[in-house]
Every structure is written in C-alpha cells, then in structure tokens.
Amino acid sequence: MTKSQVLDRYFLEHRAKLIDLAAFLDRVDRAPGGDNFHDPRLPALREALALLHDGQPDRARRVLERFSDPTEAPLDTAPPAPVLGVPHHPPPAAGP
Amino acid sequence: MPYIDPHIHMVSRTTDDYAAMAAAGCVAVTEPAFWAGFDRSSPEGFRDYFRQLTQVEPRRAAPFGIDHYCWLCVNPKEAEDPAFAREVIQLIPEFLDAPNVLGIGEIGLNRNTRNELQILEEQIAFAAEHDQLILVHTPHLEDKRKGTTLILDALRRNGNISTDRVLIDHVEEHTIRMVLDEGYWAGMTLYPDTKCTPQRAADLIECYGSERLWVNSAGDWGHSDPLAVPKFQQEFRARGHAADAVDRVTLDNPRAFLSQCERFSAG
Numbered sequence: 563m564t565k566s567q568v569l570d571r572y573f574l575e576h577r578a579k580l581i582d583l584a585a586f587l588d589r590v591d592r593a594p595g596g597d598n599f600h601d602p603r604l605p606a607l608r609e610a611l612a613l614l615h616d617g618q619p620d621r622a623r624r625v626l627e628r629f630s631d632p633t634e635a636p637l638d639t640a641p642p643a644p645v646l647g648v649p650h651h652p653p654p655a656a657g658p
Numbered sequence: 659m660p661y662i663d664p665h666i667h668m669v670s671r672t673t674d675d676y677a678a679m680a681a682a683g684c685v686a687v688t689e690p691a692f693w694a695g696f697d698r699s700s701p702e703g704f705r706d707y708f709r710q711l712t713q714v715e716p717r718r719a720a721p722f723g724i725d726h727y728c729w730l731c732v733n734p735k736e737a738e739d740p741a742f743a744r745e746v747i748q749l750i751p752e753f754l755d756a757p758n759v760l761g762i763g764e765i766g767l768n769r770n771t772r773n774e775l776q777i778l779e780e781q782i783a784f785a786a787e788h789d790q791l792i793l794v795h796t797p798h799l800e801d802k803r804k805g806t807t808l809i810l811d812a813l814r815r816n817g818n819i820s821t822d823r824v825l826i827d828h829v830e831e832h833t834i835r836m837v838l839d840e841g842y843w844a845g846m847t848l849y850p851d852t853k854c855t856p857q858r859a860a861d862l863i864e865c866y867g868s869e870r871l872w873v874n875s876a877g878d879w880g881h882s883d884p885l886a887v888p889k890f891q892q893e894f895r896a897r898g899h900a901a902d903a904v905d906r907v908t909l910d911n912p913r914a915f916l917s918q919c920e921r922f923s924a925g
C-alpha cells in the first residue's frame with residue numbers, strides 16, 4: 563500500500579482512537595481523587611505519548627518497552643497487586 | 659479461506675462458535691491446557707480437564723469438520739504452588755498417548771516468580787524426556803518482556819530442546835525479534851485488550867516476513883474473538899497480499915510446525 567492508501571484505509575479509525583484518548587485524559591482530570599494523586603499509569607502514558615512524535619521509528623516496540631517491567635530477576639513471590647499495564651515502579655532515568 | 663486456529667480454548671466456547679468457525683474456513687484447532695478463570699481446588703480437577711481436552715472436545719468439533727488437537731500441562735498461573743503443580747504433572751503420562759495430544763503446553767510464566775520458573779523448567783525437562791513439542795505462553799502486559807527473556811534462558815539452560823520444536827506464543831513488537839533470532843517459532847495472538855490486533859499482526863509480518871510465524875485467536879472465557887484468524891486473513895488480503903501469502907501464515911506454517919508430531923494430519 564502507498565502512504566495515501568494507508569491513510570485512506572486507517573486514518574479515520576486512528577483519528578477516533580486519538581479523540582478517545584483525549585476524552586479519557588479529560589475524564590481522569592475531571593474525576594475527584596485529591597491533589598496528591600499518584601499512579602504509575604498516568605506518567606507512563608504521558609512518556610509513551612512523547613514517543614509518538616519524537617521522529618524515531620519503531621514506535622510500537624518502544625511504547626511496549628516503556629510499559630514493560632525493566633527488572634531482570636525472577637520475583638520471590640507473586641506481587642499482591644494485579645497487572646497494571648505499566649511497571650509498578652518507573653524505570654531508572656537514562657544516564658547522560 | 660481454509661485456516662487452522664492453533665491456539666484456542668474451545669472448552670470455554672459454545673457449539674455455535676464451532677459452527678461459525680467452520681463456516682469461516684476453520685479446518686483444525688489446537689487447544690493448549692490453561693487456567694480456567696479460577697484455581698482448581700485439587701490436582702484431580704485436572705484429570706477431568708485432561709479428559710475434556712482429549713475425549714470431549716474432539717467429539718464436539720467433529721460434526722463441523724474441524725479436527726481438534728490439544729496440549730497438556732499445568733499452566734503457569736496454577737504453578738505458584740510447586741507441590742500442587744507436580745501432582746498435576748504426574749497425571750500427564752496417563753493422557754500422553756491420546757490420539758489428539760500434540761505436546762506440552764501452554765507452559766511458561768505468569769508473574770515471573772521463582773516457583774513458576776521452577777515448574778517451567780521441570781515441564782521443559784518433561785517434554786525433552788518424552789520427546790514432545792512445546793507450546794509456550796508468555797506473560798501479559800508489563801510482565802511480557804521480562805518473562806519472555808526468562809523463558810528463553812530456561813529453554814537454553816535445558817540444553818536438550820531443539821528450537822524448531824518450540825513455539826513461543828503471544829509475541830508482540832518488543833518480543834518477536836528475540837524469539838525469532840534464537841530460532842524458535844513465534845505466535846501472534848489476536849486478542850482485543852492485551853496482545854495484538856489483526857492490523858498489528860499484519861504489520862509484523864510485513865516487517866519480519868512470515869517464516870516461523872503463525873496467528874491465533876487464543877479465544878477463551880474472556881473478552882476474545884473465535885473468528886480473529888479469518889479477520890486477520892481479510893486484513894492481510896485487503897492490503898494487497900496474495901492468497902498464498904495469507905495461506906502461508908494461517909495454514910502452511912501451523913501445519914509445518916504441528917506436523918512435527920506425527921499425530922497431526924489436518925489441513
């Protein structure tokens with residue numbers, strides 16, 4: 563498929579998904595929950611969104627990696643919390 | 659178009675689903691042993707489950723012209739208690755000679771714990787000892803990347819496993835390369851909320867080629883689609899790929915991998 567064909571086939575679907583995402587973020591903002599609300603899902607989502615327009619390829623892979631547990635060792639016991647879709651603790655900031 | 663769904667949990671699906679799948683071209687399914695949505699209260703619960711997989715489902719599929727095959731194991735979600743899991747593993751030899759059993763699966767990891775890893779290694783050893791094909795479940799969401807790495811390490815540590823006799827399932831954009839690079843087969847699961855869509859699976863084939871790759875629905879008791887494979891076929895065709903390129907992924911590749919077990923003769 564040419565670029566135009568890809569856009570013709572998928573643009574409206576993904577335009578709608580972007581508006582869904584915008585409405586979801588508005589919904590989170592509107593919901594009560596306190597000023598000190600911290601949840602690893604929102605910062606992970608914001609960081610992943612930045613990957614979409616950094617001009618680099620392999621966005622899907624890089625978004626999935628941002629949403630992945632960065633640790634390597636098996637856990638001693640299963641975590642009490644269910645899977646969130648993002649790491650419970652953010653990955654360490656990249657070095658200089 | 660004819661197709662094989664090589665990973666679907668028909669025990670959780672209706673007879674109407676068999677009918678719809680047959681109408682859409684399904685000629686065979688393979689059903690890995692998995693978590694039922696709740697933990698079984700005793701290892702004996704698995705004896706009944708294995709009877710269902712080896713006796714009941716093939717009979718239910720047959721009137722629709724669908725060949726039903728299965729895989730046996732204790733799934734990773736119920737492997738956190740090693741004593742329990744070992745009792746289940748001891749039941750497997752009793753069913754291993756059933757005519758529709760293709761191998762050991764879906765073994766793997768769930769939350770990437772030491773106990774799950776221990777039972778995974780024991781089941782890899784069991785498969786090697788009994789010369790069985792292996793179907794591997796990789797964890798969901800944030801646990802997938804790490805779990806896939808741990809699973810590949812465990813397979814390598816065993817040393818008696820031929821990579822072309824193992825399929826690593828539920829790969830996504832961040833795990834497909836490590837699986838294919840090590841010589842394993844890879845499965846892409848078309849599942850609505852976690853895993854791949856038909857569009858992304860088509861993207862991955864356009865990027866990585868179709869060698870050692872298949873697609874499946876992993877249809878089960880959750881939000882899932884037993885017609886996901888024919889929807890992938892439509893997507894791939896609509897992008898202008900030839901019919902034989904579609905067949906390669908949805909028919910020829912599953913047949914090539916599964917035919918390594920001489921019991922498999924479908925499609």
Ligand SMILES: [Zn+2]
Binds near residue numbers: 690692
């Ligand atoms: Zn499954």
